[in-house]
Amino acid sequence: MSNDVNDWHQEGQLFVWRYPNARRGWAGWHFTGDPEGCRSIRNLLDRMHGGDTCHRTIKLSPVTEAILSVPNYQFRTEGRFEKLRLEYSPDFPDLLLEPADGALVMTVGMHRLRALTAAFAEVEIGLGDFGIPTSSSHKVPAWMFWWMPSINYNHGRRL
Numbered sequence: 001m002s003n004d005v006n007d008w009h010q011e012g013q014l015f016v017w018r019y020p021n022a023r024r025g026w027a028g029w030h031f032t033g034d035p036e037g038c039r040s041i042r043n044l045l046d047r048m049h050g051g052d053t054c055h056r057t058i059k060l061s062p063v064t065e066a067i068l069s070v071p072n073y074q075f076r077t078e079g080r081f082e083k084l085r086l087e088y089s090p091d092f093p094d095l096l097l098e099p100a101d102g103a104l105v106m107t108v109g110m111h112r113l114r115a116l117t118a119a120f121a122e123v124e125i126g127l128g129d130f131g132i133p134t135s136s137s138h139k140v141p142a143w144m145f146w147w148m149p150s151i152n153y154n155h156g157r158r159l
Helices: 035-048 065-069 110-124
Strands: 014-017 030-033 054-059 083-088 096-100 103-108 130-132 143-145
Touching: 014 035, 014 065, 030 035, 030 110, 035 054, 035 083, 035 110, 103 110, 110 130, 110 143
Parallel strands: 030 143, 083 103
Antiparallel strands: 014 030, 054 083, 096 103, 130 143
């Protein structure tokens, strides 16, 4: 693991959830974070980019009703995850997120790293309600990204 990845320290908050028994368009994983959290995970992904296989563990914040009010789909989530192990494997072709031992394990490779980084950059500035493909297969659900409630983006106006 490179020193750059080892030297990274998390800032801000990140939230990850999925809905139980979700309809087709809601079946994938959902993400949001405050601007500091999005900037922090982007920084980690940038440090991982171009390096060898490595990982870091990220603390996840509890998903609240306020967070769930943004997509306004359901007000309950499937599971409660406190940690996310982010694994970078350069040759891995997809984005993968799976529960394991009470945590989430995300695997990302070079091919989808930029799309994931760009998604967090958009949430950082107040954008949301969009998805990114996780695989070349159209049968795999996209990951959805949402803006944070109660954040004063651009003097009270979301961009």
